[in-house]
Amino acid sequence: MNQSHDTAHADALAALRAATGARHERLDGGMPLARPEPDLTDYAAHLTMVRDWLLPLKAWLGRFHDGPQAALPAVAHVALIEADLHGPGMPPAAAPRHPPAPSPEGWPLDASAAYRWGVCYVIEGSQLGGKVLYGRLAERLAPHPLRYLRGEDAGPGPRWRAFMGALKAEVTTPEQIAEACKGACDAFDSILAVSKA
Numbered sequence: 450m451n452q453s454h455d456t457a458h459a460d461a462l463a464a465l466r467a468a469t470g471a472r473h474e475r476l477d478g479g480m481p482l483a484r485p486e487p488d489l490t491d492y493a494a495h496l497t498m499v500r501d502w503l504l505p506l507k508a509w510l511g512r513f514h515d516g517p518q519a520a521l522p523a524v525a526h527v528a529l530i531e532a533d534l535h536g537p538g539m540p541p542a543a544a545p546r547h548p549p550a551p552s553p554e555g556w557p558l559d560a561s562a563a564y565r566w567g568v569c570y571v572i573e574g575s576q577l578g579g580k581v582l583y584g585r586l587a588e589r590l591a592p593h594p595l596r597y598l599r600g601e602d603a604g605p606g607p608r609w610r611a612f613m614g615a616l617k618a619e620v621t622t623p624e625q626i627a628e629a630c631k632g633a634c635d636a637f638d639s640i641l642a643v644s645k646a
Contacts, residue, residue, distance in 0.1 A: 461620045461629060462613070465570055468630035472637035479644055482582055489590055490540055492533070496597060499575070500530045502640040506568065509556035516562030517569040520615035521608065524576075529597040538593045555639075560632070563625035566616050567632025571640075573612045576605040 477483060481494040503526055510518055533539075557564070583598035601608070620629050 461616060461626045464626050464630050465567065465633050469571070469633050469637050472634065472641065476637060476641055476644065477578075479641075482586070487586065487589075489538065489593060492586070492590060492593070492595070493539055496530045496534050498640075498644050499597070500527055500534075502643045503527055503530075503572070505555065506572065506636070506639070509558075510565065510568070512558065513560075513562075513565060516565045516619065517612075517615070518565070520619075521612060524601075524608075526572075526597070529600075533593070533595065533597050536593060536596075561625075561628050563620050563628035564632035566620050566625075567629035567634075568636040569612070570616065570629065570633050571636035573605075573609060576600055577609055580605050 481487065481491040481498065484491055507527065579598040579600060583595055583600075586598065587595060616629075620626055
């Protein structure tokens with residue numbers, strides 16, 4: 450039994466990576482912080498883009514009480530973003546536009562748990578990327594605290610491992626893996642649309 454679960458986990462992770470790899474690469478190259486020497490204006494643009502992507506997703510995910518929503522405690526991503534956007538040292542020219550209303554419009558209201566696991570795979574994975582960016586930019590953009598990129602004191606590793614363990618237990622069949630891949634691709638497509646990457 451464990452062996453089949455381990456195989457399903459490997460298959461799910463491999464499938465998610467394969468399904469989203471090209472989108473991930475395209476997004477990484479088009480993000481404001483991908484510039485050779487990003488500054489606080491670029492950070493504000495990055496935060497605004499991520500916030501505008503996350504708000505409707507959070508509103509949509511909040512309608513469900515099973516799947517990834519039940520596996521891990523919620524993280525106040527948007528609150529961290531807003532704190533960074535309005536923190537001292539942000540350039541006046543970088544004042545972001547008002548956030549959109551957190552409407553779940555465009556996301557399927559009857560989405561399976563597996564589909565939502567795929568969407569959350571992208572959200573959780575973005576925190577791993579944020580920690581890498583924090584390491585690269587903390588000194589350059591000091592004294593700004595970069596709260597959103599820094600995340601939890603323990604780093605994103607423990608949460609990512611817990612997330613992957615839960616995904617391993619929940620996304621096990623070929624049909625569920627296909628649904629998860631669709632959710633992950635749709636999540637990437639939605640942030641690509643916001644970023645225009």
